[in-house]
Each structure stands twice: as C-alpha cells, then as structure tokens.
Amino acid sequence: MRKYLGIDVGTTGLKGLVISEEGELLDSYSYSLEMKVPKPAWAEQEPEDWWNGVYEILKKVSRTHRIDVIGFSGQMHSLVVLDENNKPIRPAILWCDQRTTPQCKEATEAFGGEEKVISKIGNPFLEGFTFPKILWLKENEGENFKKIKKILLPKDYIVFKLTGSIGMDYSDASGTACFNVKTNYWDEDIFETFGINMDIMPELYPSYGIRGELKESLQNELGWRNTKVVSGGADNASAAFGIGISKVGESMVSIGTSGTVLTLTEKKVPDLSGKIHYFNYVIQDKYYYMGVMLSAAHSLNWVKNRFFPSSDWAEIEKRINQSVPGSNGIIFLPYLNGERTPHRDPNARGVFFGISSLNTENDILRATMEGISFGLRDSFELIKEKTEIKDMRIVGGGAKNKTWAKIVATNFKMPVKMPEIDEGGAYGAAMLAAVGDGQQLEDVLKWVKFKEVIEPDYQDTKIYDDYYEAYRNLYKSLKRNFEDLARIQR
Numbered sequence: 266m267r268k269y270l271g272i273d274v275g276t277t278g279l280k281g282l283v284i285s286e287e288g289e290l291l292d293s294y295s296y297s298l299e300m301k302v303p304k305p306a307w308a309e310q311e312p313e314d315w316w317n318g319v320y321e322i323l324k325k326v327s328r329t330h331r332i333d334v335i336g337f338s339g340q341m342h343s344l345v346v347l348d349e350n351n352k353p354i355r356p357a358i359l360w361c362d363q364r365t366t367p368q369c370k371e372a373t374e375a376f377g378g379e380e381k382v383i384s385k386i387g388n389p390f391l392e393g394f395t396f397p398k399i400l401w402l403k404e405n406e407g408e409n410f411k412k413i414k415k416i417l418l419p420k421d422y423i424v425f426k427l428t429g430s431i432g433m434d435y436s437d438a439s440g441t442a443c444f445n446v447k448t449n450y451w452d453e454d455i456f457e458t459f460g461i462n463m464d465i466m467p468e469l470y471p472s473y474g475i476r477g478e479l480k481e482s483l484q485n486e487l488g489w490r491n492t493k494v495v496s497g498g499a500d501n502a503s504a505a506f507g508i509g510i511s512k513v514g515e516s517m518v519s520i521g522t523s524g525t526v527l528t529l530t531e532k533k534v535p536d537l538s539g540k541i542h543y544f545n546y547v548i549q550d551k552y553y554y555m556g557v558m559l560s561a562a563h564s565l566n567w568v569k570n571r572f573f574p575s576s577d578w579a580e581i582e583k584r585i586n587q588s589v590p591g592s593n594g595i596i597f598l599p600y601l602n603g604e605r606t607p608h609r610d611p612n613a614r615g616v617f618f619g620i621s622s623l624n625t626e627n628d629i630l631r632a633t634m635e636g637i638s639f640g641l642r643d644s645f646e647l648i649k650e651k652t653e654i655k656d657m658r659i660v661g662g663g664a665k666n667k668t669w670a671k672i673v674a675t676n677f678k679m680p681v682k683m684p685e686i687d688e689g690g691a692y693g694a695a696m697l698a699a700v701g702d703g704q705q706l707e708d709v710l711k712w713v714k715f716k717e718v719i720e721p722d723y724q725d726t727k728i729y730d731d732y733y734e735a736y737r738n739l740y741k742s743l744k745r746n747f748e749d750l751a752r753i754q755r
C-alpha cells in the first residue's frame with residue numbers, strides 16, 4: 266500500500282496526517298509552536314522551530330510508516346528571508362504582524378490608488394501580506410535587506426530543507442501581493458518601482474507538482490526509499506481541497522481561531538472594493554474569494570477562559586441553548602484584535618452592546634457566538650455579491666458545536682455540510698501528495714464524505730436578519746470611537 270503524509274505548518278502548531286492510497290486516515294501527529302511578539306502588533310517565528318517540529322514528526326512517523334509522498338499546507342503570507350547560503354537572515358515576519366501600515370500606504374500611492382493595485386495583484390496591499398514586509402525590511406533593516414538572496418513562505422522553507430529545491434506554489438504566490446493576476450507571474454513593475462531585484466522571488470510550481478526526492482541523508486535516517494515531496498498549498502486553499510472543494514460555487518466556512526468564508530470561482534475578477542481576498546486555488550486555473558475574520562473561535566475562547574474557566578464545551582453549549590436567538594437584546598462585536606473582513610480596521614475592538622438588568626451570563630455567551638456568526642455572514646454576503654454560492658461545508662473547532670453550526674446555517678439561509686474528516690490543511694496536503702503521486706484529481710476528491718447536513722432554522726431567519734442589521738450599524742456608529750481609543754492608548 267502506498268502512503269502519503271500531509272503536514273500543515275500552522276501558526277500555533279504543526280499537524281501531520283498519514284493516509285493510505287485510498288484516503289483512509291491512518292495516524293495523526295502534532296507539535297506546538299510559539300509566536301514571538303517583540304513589539305506590540307508584531308509577530309515572528311523562527312524558521313528553525315518549524316523545521317525542528319517537522320523533523321520530530323518525520324521521526325515519529327518513521328517508527329510505524331514508510332511514506333511515498335509528502336505534501337504541505339502552510340500559513341499564508343509570512344515572510345522568510347534567505348541569504349546566499351540559504352540560511353534565514355532573521356526570524357520570519359508572520360501574516361498577523363501589523364507593522365507595515367506605512368509601506369502599504371506608500372505602495373498603494375505609488376501605483377495610483379487601491380483599485381489599480383487590486384486589478385494588478387488581485388488584492389490591496391494589506392499589512393499581513395508579504396510584499397509590504399519586504400519593503401519594510403528595505404526601509405528599516407537595510408543590512409538584512411542587502412543580504413537577501415531568496416524569499417520563501419513557511420511551507421516552502423520546509424520543502425527546501427527536505428529536498429534542497431527552492432520554489433513556491435501558485436496558491437501561496439498569489440498571497441504575496443507582488444504576483445500579477447493577469448500574467449500569473451511575479452509583477453515586474455512592482456519590483457522595478459521599488460528598486461528590488463525580482464531574482465529574490467522563487468520559481469513557481471503547481472501545488473501538486475513534485476519538487477524532488479527527500480535528501481538521501483534524511484531517507485537513510487528515516488529508513489525510507491524514493492520518498493518524494495510536492496510543493497503543497499496555502500493553508501486555506503489546502504483545507505478547502507481537503508473537504509472536496511473543486512467546482513465553482515463550492516464553499517467553506519471555517520470557525521477556527523480565525524474565521525474564514527471561501528468560495529471557488531472561475532471568474533478572473535478580483536474584488537475591486539478590496540474587502541474580500543482573491544487568490545489562486547491549489548487546482549490550476551481555479552481561483553477563490555475569501556473573507557477573513559481575525560478573532561472567530563478566539564473570541565468565544567476568550568469569554569470562556571475569562572468568565573467560565575471551569576466549564577467544558579458541553580456546558581457552554583448547554584448554557585447557549587438556555588438563552589434565545591438574539592440573546593435577549595445583546596449584540597457582540599468580535600473585534601478583539603481589530604478586523605480584516607469587512608472593515609480592514611486595526612483599531613476596532615470587542616464590544617458587548619445592549620446589556621440590561623434582565624440579561625444572564627448565558628445571554629453573554631450566546632451573544633458572543635452570534636456576533637462571530639454575524640462576522641462570518643459579513644464575508645458570506647460580500648462573496649455572494651461577486652459569485653454564486655452553492656454548496657457550503659463547515660469546518661474548524663467551532664463547528665464541533667452543533668448549535669453554532671445551526672446559527673451559521675440560519676444566518677446564511679442555506680444548509681451546511683459537515684465533512685467526516687475535518688483536519689484543517691493537513692488532509693488536503695496529503696491529498697495533494699496523492700495527486701503528485703499520479704492519482705487522478707477526480708478520484709482523490711471522491712475520498713471526501715460528509716457525516717451530517719445542518720439545515721437552517723427558518724423560524725429564526727427574521728430575528729437574525731434584524732440583529733444582523735443592528736450589528737452592522739453598531740460598527741458604523743463606533744468606528745470613530747475606536748479611533749479615539751487607539752489614539753488615547755498610543
């Protein structure tokens with residue numbers, strides 16, 4: 266039997282899955298990672314920490330399995346800079362790092378405003394994306410900048426450590442903010458304008474393209490033979506692939522630490538308002554729209570840990586069901602760490618609004634879950650304006666909670682399907698390895714099965730429509746106040 270290993274290089278940790286050539290889950294492994302915050306709103310990780318974790322997973326896997334092909338899924342946008350000896354010059358600057366606001370402004374102005382930027386690179390220059398981080402290095406760490414020979418994203422660094430091959434796949438390239446959506450290649454104009462040598466950008470490969478064999482020394486150490494490595498893909502795209510998304514309109518809502526809503530499209534039309542992202546998918550010539558909430562399950566975690574520290578998730582769900590749709594008048598804005606979609610506002614903060622003396626702690630819990638669901642609905646509505654949404658699948662830790670899945674289905678007014686295997690990008694990464702091994706894409710996609718379909722509760726759609734409108738208005742009213750608060754805190 267041939268076996269595949271999928272590894273997700275996430276922010277909070279690594280996850281490895283071993284699957285059979287028929288897609289059956291055989292084993293899973295994990296490794297926790299730390300994130301450094303050297304200054305407020307900065308976020309960094311050492312590439313060597315990812316490598317140590319991958320190495321440990323490989324050693325553990327080799328005790329039980331012989332792997333034929335390894336695939337990857339990785340945190341998007343995070344910048345790894347390599348010197349002429351292919352050694353990291355400094356820690357990686359992560360996707361959630363917010364230091365590049367001046368560089369985003371500068372780059373947007375240089376190209377004549379946001380619409381022009383979006384029609385070039387598919388997205389605005391956002392703090393989280395890769396190119397503004399390169400520009401930040403040029404302007405703030407000149408010595409480090411001069412040493413740059415190549416830039417990579419996290420999973421690409423691991424592919425390099427395993428095979429010696431330096432490259433990036435298209436799904437991650439499209440999240441760098443220097444990839445031209447029309448030519449499907451790096452945008453020469455951007456590099457020329459900022460006097461940056463385009464040679465620092467790596468070669469591009471399909472996500473399921475074989476990049477080489479595992480280094481001989483590693484194969485000997487692990488006792489493997491002819492083990493190959495594919496490029497892998499961006500974590501959101503890999504996760505969507507792992508739940509079978511392959512046709513236009515098929516969609517995913519993910520309630521993890523962050524929250525995303527994503528829909529596959531064949532239209533080569535970015536969102537000129539810049540509110541939703543537009544990226545290349547892991548299947549060649551397919552694209553997706555995506556909205557990203559920065560604090561989805563994280564917000565509920567925060568409430569649970571601060572105010573219900575001794576409750577488990579079963580009790581939290583019970584309490585939520587003791588409140589009612591609309592949480593007896595409380596609205597929660599889930600902007601604990603600012604928000605990306607739809608507001609792109611680093612100053613936004615969490616709010617409980619409308620509390621009266623009749624409310625209970627259960628209303629607070631339910632309002633938190635409803636507020637996060639309204640945030641997901643914001644992304645859903647924006648995507649719906651761009652393209653048809655046909656088939657919604659729900660994943661992530663929060664989706665384990667059926668009440669939550671029901672609230673989401675009712676807000677979206679469409680059924681949500683729960684996949685049997687919900688393992689983030691790691692399962693999709695293993696599926697990419699299978700395709701790289703020569704299996705047909707259509708056959709691999711057939712591995713994905715669903716265990717349940719959650720129907721909307723049509724009795725509650727009106728109440729959620731009303732509260733959703735109030736939720737949207739609340740941010741508009743508070744936007745100025747968030748700015749005041751940020752100014753006071755500076």
Ligand SMILES: Nc1ncnc2c1ncn2[C@@H]1O[C@H](COP(=O)(O)OP(=O)(O)O)[C@@H](O)[C@H]1O
Pocket residue numbers: 275277520521522523562563565566578579660661662663664665666669689
């Ligand atoms: N039964 C549950 N009800 C609500 N939320 C849950 C439940 N189980 C897990 N979660 C939430 O899901 C989060 C983990 O989701 P996951 O998709 O694994 O996150 P990550 O984005 O960190 O990989 C937990 O931090 C928790 O907030």
Ligand SMILES: O=C(CO)[C@@H](O)[C@H](O)COP(=O)(O)O
Pocket residue numbers: 274275276277339340341342360393500501522523542557
């Ligand atoms: O920035 C984005 C997408 O645009 C994030 O979704 C990162 O890709 C998140 O990585 P993890 O939280 O899964 O590590």
